[in-house]
Amino acid sequence: MTTEALPAIAARRRPFGRLMAGQTGPVLVVVAAIIALWYAGAVWLNTPWQIDLFERGGVEWSNTDLVRATLAQDRPLLPAPHQIVAEMRKTIIDTRITSKRSLVFHSWVTLSSSILGFAIGAALGILLAVGIVHVRSLDKSLMPWVISSQTIPILAIAPMIIVVLAAIGVRGLVPKAIISTYLCFFPVTIGMVKGLRSPDPLQMDLMRTYNASRWQTFWKLRWPSSMPFLFTSLKIAVAISLVGAIVGELPTGASAGLGARLLAGSYYGQTIQIWSALITAAILAALLVTLIAAIERVTLRRMGMGL
Amino acid sequence: MTAVPVPKAPTPAPESRRRVVDTRGLSLTFQTADGPVYALSDVDIAIEQGDFVSFIGPSGCGKTTLLRVIADLEQPTGGEIEVNGVSPREARLGRAYGYVFQAAGLYPWRTIERNVALPLEIMGVSAAERRERVRQHLDLVGLGGFEKKFPWQLSGGMQQRASIARALCFDPELLLMDEPFGALDEIVRDHLNEQLLRLWDKTGKTVVFVTHSIPEAVFLSTKIVVMSPRPGKIIDVIPTDFDRDRTLDIRETPGFLEVAHRVRQGLRAGHSYDD
Numbered sequence: 001m002t003t004e005a006l007p008a009i010a011a012r013r014r015p016f017g018r019l020m021a022g023q024t025g026p027v028l029v030v031v032a033a034i035i036a037l038w039y040a041g042a043v044w045l046n047t048p049w050q051i052d053l054f055e056r057g058g059v060e061w062s063n064t065d066l067v068r069a070t071l072a073q074d075r076p077l078l079p080a081p082h083q084i085v086a087e088m089r090k091t092i093i094d095t096r097i098t099s100k101r102s103l104v105f106h107s108w109v110t111l112s113s114s115i116l117g118f119a120i121g122a123a124l125g126i127l128l129a130v131g132i133v134h135v136r137s138l139d140k141s142l143m144p145w146v147i148s149s150q151t152i153p154i155l156a157i158a159p160m161i162i163v164v165l166a167a168i169g170v171r172g173l174v175p176k177a178i179i180s181t182y183l184c185f186f187p188v189t190i191g192m193v194k195g196l197r198s199p200d201p202l203q204m205d206l207m208r209t210y211n212a213s214r215w216q217t218f219w220k221l222r223w224p225s226s227m228p229f230l231f232t233s234l235k236i237a238v239a240i241s242l243v244g245a246i247v248g249e250l251p252t253g254a255s256a257g258l259g260a261r262l263l264a265g266s267y268y269g270q271t272i273q274i275w276s277a278l279i280t281a282a283i284l285a286a287l288l289v290t291l292i293a294a295i296e297r298v299t300l301r302r303m304g305m306g307l
Numbered sequence: 308m309t310a311v312p313v314p315k316a317p318t319p320a321p322e323s324r325r326r327v328v329d330t331r332g333l334s335l336t337f338q339t340a341d342g343p344v345y346a347l348s349d350v351d352i353a354i355e356q357g358d359f360v361s362f363i364g365p366s367g368c369g370k371t372t373l374l375r376v377i378a379d380l381e382q383p384t385g386g387e388i389e390v391n392g393v394s395p396r397e398a399r400l401g402r403a404y405g406y407v408f409q410a411a412g413l414y415p416w417r418t419i420e421r422n423v424a425l426p427l428e429i430m431g432v433s434a435a436e437r438r439e440r441v442r443q444h445l446d447l448v449g450l451g452g453f454e455k456k457f458p459w460q461l462s463g464g465m466q467q468r469a470s471i472a473r474a475l476c477f478d479p480e481l482l483l484m485d486e487p488f489g490a491l492d493e494i495v496r497d498h499l500n501e502q503l504l505r506l507w508d509k510t511g512k513t514v515v516f517v518t519h520s521i522p523e524a525v526f527l528s529t530k531i532v533v534m535s536p537r538p539g540k541i542i543d544v545i546p547t548d549f550d551r552d553r554t555l556d557i558r559e560t561p562g563f564l565e566v567a568h569r570v571r572q573g574l575r576a577g578h579s580y581d582d
Binding site: 200202203205206207208209210211212216220221224227303304305 | 378379380399400402404405406408410412414415416417418425426428429430457458459
């Protein structure tokens with residue numbers, strides 16, 4: 001070992017060096033940068049209104065007063081992170097979950113319909129993919145519809161679904177779940193068509209030499225081959241199923257759910273309430289994706305394909 | 308060389324041996340966007356029970372295509388072919404052959420044991436018999452003790468041995484091998500060649516073997532079919548009569564070199580290397 005190599009090693013042993021060498025350091029730096037930008041944005045965006053307020057009130061103010069005030073408005077244009085955290089603490093931890101003011105209550109309303117929608121959507125997506133892979137005419141006839149279904153903005157079609165279903169007496173959880181389904185079957189279908197077609201010609205020929213039935217080829221080759229594709233598309237699907245449920249709550253003027261909170265917040269200019277609902281939705285989506293990723297890891301490891 | 312003499316499978320007298328593969332005027336033309344490609348043209352071969360036949364020739368000479376026609380993975384466009392006295396399709400439906408591809412093609416989500424058991428599962432063999440046959444065939448290819456490993460935990464040569472066990476475990480009469488050792492290095496290849504010869508001697512199977520290596524073809528075969536490309540046709544059929552328990556040392560003998568020379572001349576005659 002040369003003496004020049006020693007300082008480098010010593011640097012790596014220092015706590016900061018170790019932090020930056022792994023994943024934690026860079027992640028923390030990015031988070032800190034985002035929060036700093038957010039604060040800067042909050043000050044910048046809330047300043048005009050605050051100056052207006054000061055001047056109307058005839059108050060003498062310094063720059064420090066201004067900054068402090070922009071971060072403590074009741075209805076700021078852009079709430080500061082600590083205001084959102086405080087609001088979330090109030091509505092998630094300090095409020096009983098049965099209360100209509102509890103974000104946990106609203107989250108559950110949204111989550112339940114998005115999980116239902118996700119389950120139906122995933123099943124439908126897989127079913128469509130199986131059909132498309134096995135039946136040539138379905139590939140030609142169904143695929144264009146699958147793709148064009150996603151060219152319609154969900155905001156345009158969601159009210160129709162709600163209205164039509166309400167007309168035939170279906171209300172509550174199901175219409176919202178159907179909007180989630182509408183969004184999340186798509187990535188599953190696309191991913192699974194690719195996944196079920198992923199066995200290479202050699203593996204397909206091998207099944208042919210055994211005179212395996214289509215059913216056997218499906219269960220012993222196509223299905224296991226498609227697992228990595230399935231989990232990738234499920235992760236996308238579960239996140240957008242939440243989007244679908246929230247969008248489904250908007251046009252009905254629903255009284256409960258994260259979408260309802262967003263709507264009520266925008267009626268009354270409660271930006272802090274809007275942002276805390278948004279952040280809660282993002283956290284929920286992240287938790288759902290993490291859950292799928294955990295199932296993926298266990299499944300693939302059990303299949304000997306673990307990472 | 309083994310110290311203990313291995314009892315040989317009895318070689319049937321030539322006239323009593325059944326024809327396992329029989330083709331007359333076999334041809335296959337692929338229609339492509341650039342016009343027809345003549346993959347096989349007027350191929351006549353007879354492969355008898357217990358034979359070890361190698362197809363040798365440069366890339367594009369149709370040797371793999373011919374193997375795939377025998378396996379009913381390609382359809383001929385002319386001539387006749389019988390496998391086990393019936394059409395290739397009937398032979399395939401009757402699971403008459405085991406096929407070993409150039410890549411081992413083991414399923415990565417199955418352990419070695421379950422990979423070898425795959426054809427047995429498909430054919431509806433009971434779990435108890437599956438276990439017994441898998442154990443037996445893994446021992447046969449020298450992979451006893453690797454049952455619970457996943458394919459990625461094995462070397463390329465071991466994976467290919469597992470794929471040979473997979474092709475043999477349902478006891479087909481015919482073993483079709485498409486450059487099975489083509490992707491392996493020469494040292495491993497030599498070793499597997501010797502093992503394959505022992506296996507053939509022990510089991511008495513009929514083997515059809517595709518290769519582009521002259522020493523491999525000469526060492527393994529009872530009959531060497533030399534092919535040339537564009538259109539794929541047979542140039543020469545060379546019978547050999549080396550001892551069944553030969554070892555790699557035979558490659559230094561005049562008899563071996565003589566056969567290798569004839570193969571090389573056949574390949575040169577069908578050159579078509581001008582492009």
